[in-house]
Amino acid sequence: xxxxxxxRSIVVPGDLVYEGKVRAGDNTYRDGGNxxxxxxxxxxxxxxxxxxxxxxxxxxxxxxxxxxxxxxxIELGQWLVNIDGPGDAILTVNEAIDxxxxxxLDMTQILEVGDLIVAKVVDLDRNRTPVLxxxxxxxxxxxxxxxxxxxxxxxxRLIGKKGSMINMILKETRCNVxxxxxxxxxxxxxxxxxxxxxxxxxxxxxxxxHTSGLTNRIQEYLKSIKEEKx
Amino acid sequence: MSKTRKRKSNKTWExxxxxxxxxxxxxxxxxxxxPNADGSAYIEMGRNKIIAGVYGPREMHPxxxxxxxxxxxxxxxxxxxxxxxxxxxxxxxxxxTEISMVMRDALEPAMFLERYPRSAIDVxxxxxxxxxxxxxxxxxxxxxxxxxxxxxxxxxxxxxxxGKYEGKIIVDLGDYEDKKxxxxxxxxYMPKFDQVTLLQMEGIMTREETEECIxxxxxxxxxxxxxxxxxxxxxxxxxxxEAAPEPEEEAKTEPEEAPAEETQEPEExxxxxxxxxxxxQ
Numbered sequence: 001x002x003x004x005x006x007x008r009s010i011v012v013p014g015d016l017v018y019e020g021k022v023r024a025g026d027n028t029y030r031d032g033g034n035x036x037x038x039x040x041x042x043x044x045x046x047x048x049x050x051x052x053x054x055x056x057x058x059x060x061x062x063x064x065x066x067x068x069x070x071x072x073x074i075e076l077g078q079w080l081v082n083i084d085g086p087g088d089a090i091l092t093v094n095e096a097i098d099x100x101x102x103x104x105l106d107m108t109q110i111l112e113v114g115d116l117i118v119a120k121v122v123d124l125d126r127n128r129t130p131v132l133x134x135x136x137x138x139x140x141x142x143x144x145x146x147x148x149x150x151x152x153x154x155x156x157r158l159i160g161k162k163g164s165m166i167n168m169i170l171k172e173t174r175c176n177v178x179x180x181x182x183x184x185x186x187x188x189x190x191x192x193x194x195x196x197x198x199x200x201x202x203x204x205x206x207x208x209x210h211t212s213g214l215t216n217r218i219q220e221y222l223k224s225i226k227e228e229k230x
Numbered sequence: 231m232s233k234t235r236k237r238k239s240n241k242t243w244e245x246x247x248x249x250x251x252x253x254x255x256x257x258x259x260x261x262x263x264x265p266n267a268d269g270s271a272y273i274e275m276g277r278n279k280i281i282a283g284v285y286g287p288r289e290m291h292p293x294x295x296x297x298x299x300x301x302x303x304x305x306x307x308x309x310x311x312x313x314x315x316x317x318x319x320x321x322x323x324x325x326x327t328e329i330s331m332v333m334r335d336a337l338e339p340a341m342f343l344e345r346y347p348r349s350a351i352d353v354x355x356x357x358x359x360x361x362x363x364x365x366x367x368x369x370x371x372x373x374x375x376x377x378x379x380x381x382x383x384x385x386x387x388x389x390x391x392x393g394k395y396e397g398k399i400i401v402d403l404g405d406y407e408d409k410k411x412x413x414x415x416x417x418x419y420m421p422k423f424d425q426v427t428l429l430q431m432e433g434i435m436t437r438e439e440t441e442e443c444i445x446x447x448x449x450x451x452x453x454x455x456x457x458x459x460x461x462x463x464x465x466x467x468x469x470x471x472e473a474a475p476e477p478e479e480e481a482k483t484e485p486e487e488a489p490a491e492e493t494q495e496p497e498e499x500x501x502x503x504x505x506x507x508x509x510x511q
Contacts, residue, residue, distance in 0.1 A: 057380025
């Protein structure tokens with residue numbers, strides 16, 4: 001019954017993180033009474049659980065996630081949306097407009113192939129295909145701004161504790177940033193320069209996501225960029 | 231065999247490159263070398279130079295090959311035309327197809343494929359320069375690339391060959407020893423489970439010699455395993471070094487509340503995972 005490593009040390013798949021009975025949290029598994037890591041990440045020991053905070057990883061859609069995706073195909077009554085997950089997501093007409101579906105409806109009027117959308121995962125169906133919705137505030141087709149991609153496992157870090165990181169960036173740059181849990185980030189600022197600052201900051205966060213004291217460092221970094229621009 | 235070698239050391243037996251019997255070639259592994267792949271690794275094992283790229287889990291094409299209850303691991307082993315002398319045809323040969331298959335079988339036991347129904351994980355392994363033991367080096371690179379892609383694994387898979395050359399059991403055969411030697415036994419191994427996932431044999435040996443070979447190869451795998459782990463950690467080591475030593479209150483975990491227009495990474499995450507965990511138990 002003991003923790004085998006220091007808090008926040010880096011582990012790789014197969015590393016023993018806990019000896020004895022404990023709840024195996026994210027990115028860990030139990031074998032023979034011990035807990036092992038399944039991903040490259042940082043160990044996190046909490047009161048009753050051992051977990052590994054992944055440093056790498058693809059996106060696994062979960063109900064409630066906000067995602068940024070691309071419409072890839074139109075079928076009868078539904079769109080297929082690429083959200084960088086294991087498979088395409090489905091957006092049905094009922095989740096796209098507030099009216100009942102009629103065959104006379106021209107679906108391309110609402111969304112066309114190639115459109116970028118901000119959507120919410122409302123359900124996972126029997127095949128674990130995510131079902132999206134664009135009914136709601138700030139959801140729907142993206143009209144302006146641009147989208148960048150980062151590793152989905154670093155999204156929590158970009159948001160920070162209670163949104164501390166992202167709120168700081170919003171305040172300092174006055175850009176509108178929408179973070180999709182699938183690793184796509186929509187940036188919409190007043191000028192191209194503002195947007196570029198946000199982009200470079202996000203890439204810095206991605207590169208240093210595993211270090212401590214990041215919010216403060218990013219704040220300094222932001223200030224240094226701003227002074228340079230002046 | 232070669233007279234020059236015998237003249238050089240007429241007292242003690244020596245391998246062609248002067249290694250000890252149980253000594254591996256120098257290994258260098260780097261992870262995350264391909265920016266467009268989900269995960270990647272580059273390995274130099276002696277004069278072998280190999281790049282492995284991992285894509286996925288992603289939708290499978292053609293769709294009919296996907297399985298409804300689990301994911302599919304696809305491995306492509308390919309030797310570049312210039313990797314060997316004389317030039318080799320770039321078309322996949324019978325040997326390539328077989329090595330792709332044995333690599334897949336070697337890596338599969340370490341993975342949780344049941345978590346990715348209807349999807350595929352693709353591993354592309356490209357041999358840039360070959361110097362004997364490419365299948366082992368490829369497995370080593372592929373395992374690191376899979377971990378670099380953030381694909382959950384039970385353990386890393388390490389591989390190493392052992393064989394018989396001039397009547398002696400040696401580890402990690404080079405090209406010359408591979409071709410002139412009496413026998414070659416490539417082994418892939420998961421150290422945590424003490425499980426062999428690949429065992430092939432070529433040539434003739436007695437039962438005792440074969441057992442000794444497997445034992446030696448497993449020892450070699452354990453050495454490789456340490457290098458693989460180091461390579462994965464190295465990518466993060468550098469930046470962590472310059473960070474403030476005392477851990478701050480910063481949350482690397484899910485924020486409890488995200489700003490309204492952003493998103494919540496909600497408790498549901500944990501609950502779903504837990505539920506799955508418990509079902510498995």
